Amino acid sequence: MRADTVIVAGIVVAAIAYLLRRALRQARARKAAGPDCDHCAH
C-alpha cells in the first residue's frame, strides 16, 4: 500500500471520528446544559 494512501485513510478516519464525537456531544449537551452550537458559541 502506498504511503499517501495510508495517510489519506488516517485523515478520513480522523474526520469521521470528529464528526461522530461532535454528534455525541450534542446529544449529551441537549440533556444537560444546552446544545453545543459552535456557530454562535451557545
Next chain:
Amino acid sequence: MTATAGAERPTATEPLRVAIIGNPNTGKTTLFNALTGLRQRVGNFAGVTVERVEGEFRMPDGRRVAVLDLPGSYSLSAGSPDERIALEVLLDRDRQHWRPHVVLVVVDACHLERNLFLASQVCELGVPVVIALNQFDMAQEQGIEIDVPALISAIGVPIIPTVASRGEGLQPLKRALFTAAELPPPARRFVLPPEIEASLAPLVQHLEHGGLPTGTARMEALRLLGVRRGEQHLADIPDLARQLDSARDAIRAVGHTPEREESEARYGWIGELLKTAVRRRSASAGASTETASDRLDGIALHRVGGPVIFLVIMALVFQSVFSWAAPLQDGIDVVIHAIGSRVAGFLPDGDLRSLVADGVFAGVGSVLVFLPQIAILFAFIGLLEQSGYMARAAFLMDRVMRRVGLHGKSFIPMLSGYACAVPGIMATRTIDDQQERLATIMVVPLMSCSARLPVYTLLIAAFVPATPLLPGLDLQGATMLAMYLLGTVTALLVAALFRKTLLRGPVRPMILELPPYRWPAVQSLAISVWQRCLLFLRRAGTIILALSIVLWALATYPRADVDPALGEEARQEQQLAHSTLGRFGRAIEPAVAPLGYDWKIGVSIVASFAAREVFVSTMGTIYGVGGVDDAALQDRLRSETTADGRVAYTPLIAVGLMVFYVFALMCMSTIAVTIREAGGGRLGWKWAGIQFAYMLVLAYGAAWLTVVGGRALGFS
C-alpha cells in the same frame, strides 16, 4: 424589625460573590464586561441577557470577586423564565448555593423613579447592597442633578455614579463592594400602615417557617399580594395560597386594595425621596425640552416615514454586504489560491494531493471567502443595535406582531435569528406566556441566519446579474433583501397560523422602553464583529473541514476505470458517477428532480443538514475546483450541462434553491435547542418534530412552486 438574617460573609479562601441586577437596558452587561474583562453581547435594547452569566476579577491586592450577571427585571416578580432566574439566585432557591455576598443593583440615572422600585425590593433581601448609578453622564446632559449623598443617607447603601461604557467609576465601585460586604444588610425604609402590617403578620410568619429570612419574608409577603399566578420558587412552602388569600381578605376588610399595596408604598417612598435628592435644571426660557432623541424619533417612528426608513436601511445593509465585500473576497480568494497551489505543489500526484487540493482547499476555501460578508453583516447589526435603532424597529414591528398574535417581545428573538436561531430561541425566555413563547420558537428558524449567507451569495453571484435598480441598489442586493424578507414575512404568517390553531390565546400589549440614541462604542462593535468572524473561522476549521474530507472520500472512492482518452472534465464526471457519493446521489435524485435539481444538488442538500454552509463546500468538492477560485465555482455552475446537453442550473432553479434554503430547517443545533426550550422530553420532541416537518414541507412546496410557477410564466 430589621432584615439581618441571611447575610453571608466570604471566607478567607472563597471569592466575594456579587450578583448584578437591574432594569432591562440599564447597562448591566456593559458594567459586567467592564468589571470582568469578559465580552458578553451588549445591545441597546431590553432582553439581551436571558441566562445567568458568570465572570471573575481580582482586586490589586489579589482578592477575588466572582460576578454573576442576571437577566434584566423591572421588579422581583417571577413572571417570565428569565425573571425567575434572578429571583431564584437572589433567594438561593435554585439550590446552586450561589447566594451572593453583595448584590450590585444597576440603576439608570435618567430613570430613577422606575429603577429604584427594584432597588428598594432588593434592599429588603437581607443581603448587603451597592447601587451603581449608571449613565450618570447622560442624566447630567439631560439636566438631572442628583444629590448622591442625600440618596445614600435615604436608602442606606453605598451608591456610586458610573459610566460603564467609558469605564468611569469602576474603581470606587469595586472598593464599595468590599466595604458593603462588611456592613449590615439594609432594611425597609418606608413604613406600612399599621393595619396592613397586622394583616400581613401571619403571612410573614408562614414564609419564615418556610425557610425565608425575616427581611426577605416581609418583602415577599408584600410582593405576593399583587401576584396573580403561583410562584414556582416558593412552591415548596406548603399551604401558601391559603395564607395569601387570608392576608388579602384581611387587607380588604380594613378598606385597602391588596394588589396595590406594594406599588403604592414603594412609589410613595421613592417619590418623597426624589423630591429631596433630585432636581431638574429647568430649560432656559424659550428653549424646547425636546431632546435630540425625541426629534430623531419624530422621523424614525413616523407612521409612514418610519417603515420606509426601516426598509431603506435594510436594503442598504444587504447591498453593502455585496458591493463592499467583493474586493475583500477577491483578496482572500487570491491568498487561499496561492497557499493551496503551493501546498499541493509540494505533494506528489496521487490521493493525498487530491485530498488537499480538491477536498480541503476546494471545500473549506469555498466557504472561507464569505468571511467579509459575515463581518459586514454583523458590523451593521451591531451598529443598529448599539445606536438604539433596533428598539425603534421593534416599536415599528409591534403593530404587525400584535396583528399576527405575537407579543412585541417576540421581535428580539426573531431579530437574533438573523444571526443564529439558537440564541434567538433562547431569547424567547423573556416571553411570559407559554403559548406566545412556543409560537415564537416555532418561527425563529425562518429568519435567515448567517449560515445561509454563503448559499445565497454563491447562487446570486452566479445567476443574478448586477443590473442597477435604484441609486445604491442593484438586482443582486435586491434579491438578497427579498430572501430575508421572504423568511421574515413567512415567519409572521406561520406565527399567525399557530396562534389561530395549536397555540391559541389572547394577545397582550407590550410596554416598550425606547432608549436614547447613542453613538456606538467602536471598541465593543469591533469586538462583536471579531467574535463573529472567529466563530465562522472555527466552524470552517472544524466541522466544515471534517465534512469536506469525508465528502471528498465519498466522491473519490471506489475508483473508476476512467477512459484516459476523455478530457479532464469528462473523466472527473465518470469518476464522480462511479463513486459512493455519485451512487447515493442517483438514488435520491428522484426526490429532488421535481424541483429541477440534479443529484449533485441533492447530495449537497443532504450534506448541509450538518451545517448549511456545507452546501457550498460540497459543490466545491464535487466540481473539484481545486483552485478554490470562487469565480471558478460560479463558472462551473453556469456552464454545467445535463446528460442530454441541456443547461443544468438556470437562474430560476437557483432562485428555487434559495427559496428552499429560506424555509428548510437544516440545523441540528436548532433542533436540539427547540427540544430543550419547548419543554424537553416528549413535549420538546413533539414541538421540534412539528417544526422540522412544517419547515420541510414549506421548503419543498415553495421551491417546487417557484420552479413550476416560474416556468409557466415563461422564466427559465
